[in-house]
Amino acid sequence: MSAQAATRAPRLAATAGRSIRRTRPAPQLKPLKRDEKGLPVPHVHVVVRDTHRSRLADHYHNTLQDDLLYMTYVHEPTPRPPPRPPRLTYDPNDPYTKHRFNPPLGGNRWSKQLPPPASPDNIIQLERIQIHSQIKQATVSRTNLLGPIMALRAISGANDQAGGQHTAEGVQIVRGRKNLQGWVRPGIPVGVKVDLKGPQMWDFLSILVEFVLPRLRDFQGIPLEGPSNRLDKPHSASGVVSFGLPPTALGLFPQIEVNYDAYPAPFGMHIHFVTSAKGVGAQNRARALLSGFQIPFARS
Amino acid sequence: MLSRNAVSTCRHRSRACLHAPSRSLASVASSSSSAASSEPSTSKVVLHAAVILNRSPIITRTPTLFERAYYAYQSRIRRALFNPFPTDFYFKTGSLLEKKFAREEKVREREAFGGPWTVKRQGPESEDEVGTSTADQAESMGEEPMDPPAPRIHDSDRTGDVKSLDRMGERNLYLLVRGKDHLGNEVWRFPQGGLHEGEHLHQAALRDLTAECGENMDTWIVGKKPIAVHQAPLSESVKKSLGGAELYTFFLKAHILAGQARPNGTNVTDFAWLTKEEIEPRVDQAYWASVKDILSDF
Numbered sequence: 001m002s003a004q005a006a007t008r009a010p011r012l013a014a015t016a017g018r019s020i021r022r023t024r025p026a027p028q029l030k031p032l033k034r035d036e037k038g039l040p041v042p043h044v045h046v047v048v049r050d051t052h053r054s055r056l057a058d059h060y061h062n063t064l065q066d067d068l069l070y071m072t073y074v075h076e077p078t079p080r081p082p083p084r085p086p087r088l089t090y091d092p093n094d095p096y097t098k099h100r101f102n103p104p105l106g107g108n109r110w111s112k113q114l115p116p117p118a119s120p121d122n123i124i125q126l127e128r129i130q131i132h133s134q135i136k137q138a139t140v141s142r143t144n145l146l147g148p149i150m151a152l153r154a155i156s157g158a159n160d161q162a163g164g165q166h167t168a169e170g171v172q173i174v175r176g177r178k179n180l181q182g183w184v185r186p187g188i189p190v191g192v193k194v195d196l197k198g199p200q201m202w203d204f205l206s207i208l209v210e211f212v213l214p215r216l217r218d219f220q221g222i223p224l225e226g227p228s229n230r231l232d233k234p235h236s237a238s239g240v241v242s243f244g245l246p247p248t249a250l251g252l253f254p255q256i257e258v259n260y261d262a263y264p265a266p267f268g269m270h271i272h273f274v275t276s277a278k279g280v281g282a283q284n285r286a287r288a289l290l291s292g293f294q295i296p297f298a299r300s
Numbered sequence: 301m302l303s304r305n306a307v308s309t310c311r312h313r314s315r316a317c318l319h320a321p322s323r324s325l326a327s328v329a330s331s332s333s334s335a336a337s338s339e340p341s342t343s344k345v346v347l348h349a350a351v352i353l354n355r356s357p358i359i360t361r362t363p364t365l366f367e368r369a370y371y372a373y374q375s376r377i378r379r380a381l382f383n384p385f386p387t388d389f390y391f392k393t394g395s396l397l398e399k400k401f402a403r404e405e406k407v408r409e410r411e412a413f414g415g416p417w418t419v420k421r422q423g424p425e426s427e428d429e430v431g432t433s434t435a436d437q438a439e440s441m442g443e444e445p446m447d448p449p450a451p452r453i454h455d456s457d458r459t460g461d462v463k464s465l466d467r468m469g470e471r472n473l474y475l476l477v478r479g480k481d482h483l484g485n486e487v488w489r490f491p492q493g494g495l496h497e498g499e500h501l502h503q504a505a506l507r508d509l510t511a512e513c514g515e516n517m518d519t520w521i522v523g524k525k526p527i528a529v530h531q532a533p534l535s536e537s538v539k540k541s542l543g544g545a546e547l548y549t550f551f552l553k554a555h556i557l558a559g560q561a562r563p564n565g566t567n568v569t570d571f572a573w574l575t576k577e578e579i580e581p582r583v584d585q586a587y588w589a590s591v592k593d594i595l596s597d598f
Binding site for chain 1: 356357360361363367370371374375377378381383389390391472522523525527553555596598
């Protein structure tokens with residue numbers, strides 16, 4: 001570099017009267033590529049991030065997180081004993097059964113694991129909300145799914161690859177897995193579902209709590225099991241709270257309400273709240289979290 | 301032998317975990333009080349239950365300048381990139397509602413991307429224009445004009461009224477009362493009181509809160525476990541009058557849902573809803589040290 005500068009120096013002195021910088025015509029910008037609709041495609045991959053603060057996310061971080069730690073805290077002054085070694089189906093030292101599949105007897109018992117020690121780092125949080133609807137008429141004609149797809153898109157605001165985010169999956173079609181005689185065959189579309197995360201999840205939750213549930217007729221709250229329910233069943237230890245909404249609830253979402261007549265037939269839906277709770281009694285902790293967002297639970 | 305020991309420790313642990321979850325911090329006091337039965341009465345322990353009554357934020361936090369710029373930028377990107385809005389799906393073609401939406405959408409577009417055609421908001425005549433045009437729209441659509449939202453700064457913030465529950469909407473407020481402590485001095489402290497025989501901490505906390513601040517409040521105690529403990533330093537004379545050698549005050553968190561505090565006037569004369577920074581100069585140093593970590597910074 002310095003050698004180049006040294007060789008260039010006398011030429012600079014000779015052309016002292018003129019501009020030092022070599023002139024070059026302005027670079028010709030290539031015109032932007034156009035997509036099939038004729039719209040310009042930018043050079044960079046544009047990703048849309050959050051456009052507003054989520055009120056419920058703020059509520060979770062300001063208030064609920066502290067309360068949930070206080071409510072679910074279990075004092076463990078001594079360290080936990082190491083877990084018992086699992087009893088395997090075959091003796092692992094027996095050369096005869098050495099390469100056999102050797103699962104523990106009675107399964108891995110994941111639902112009987114104790115929850116991790118309560119600490120400020122692993123306070124329960126809402127990870128995603130899944131809205132799922134099975135449309136029986138879809139087995140007759142798959143065009144019957146178009147209405148539910150449009151309705152779920154309107155409710156959730158989710159779209160495939162929305163905002164340039166490759167993880168956004170939008171509304172998905174659920175296909176049959178098993179062969180049930182005269183009803184479902186593997187691979188045929190039977191319903192729709194959508195996974196919500198982030199701001200969309202918080203928006204959906206606030207709309208559900210403020211517009212839909214209060215106006216639902218004969219709604220007695222989400223039923224709870226009795227106290228005899230065991231806490232170590234897979235259902236109770238998975239940290240997921242689910243409930244269903246009747247078809248009449250669809251018209252109560254403000255996004256659907258404005259043009260309710262545009263949708264062919266109302267349909268009910270299942271809503272699954274997936275939380276980070278694990279271990280025995282995780283579902284009850286998930287319910288405590290959701291009741292903090294004013295979802296009403298009632299003993300039946 | 302070893303396996304049986306392991307099983308027995310497991311069982312002990314699970315019992316301690318699952319069946320006595322509220323024996324968290326109280327184990328300190330119960331162990332010393334069980335020791336007290338064998339020793340002379342000077343080492344008796346006195347327990348108090350105090351309530352940290354919280355008013356959660358009622359409005360969202362004001363975004364910083366950077367946050368506002370970031371969100372505005374992302375909103376502009378979203379507006380520039382989103383799929384075309386299916387107007388014919390949501391509105392009948394040629395309807396009043398469609399025209400209204402198109403008009404409002406044009407204004408939003410100008411606000412987002414600016415330019416020489418931006419709507420000027422300053423000046424009295426343009427303000428009149430905006431006012432009349434919105435009134436016309438409301439008339440034409442048969443809708444009532446919407447009330448403007450309440451200001452983010454309440455009147456009590458300007459007047460410095462610390463008793464209002466509407467003050468400092470975006471902060472956590474805590475109820476502090478002016479009352480007598482265990483020495484009989486008038487101090488600022490959280491509402492508190494003693495425990496009855498066989499009473500649980502959370503029951504005592506609720507009872508003491510009602511006794512000191514009246515029944516005109518809907519409150520909810522968060523959980524049954526205390527979230528902090530304060531041991532007041534005691535002199536010999538105080539120990540004699542108190543009837544115990546140690547005084548522990550356990551703090552329980554509670555939320556106010558409705559109503560307002562009404563001090564009873566006998567042992568509590570005044571109250572204030574304060575943020576964390578406002579609490580610090582009012583309370584004792586040792587008291588502050590034991591509660592500061594459980595008060596919210598926001």
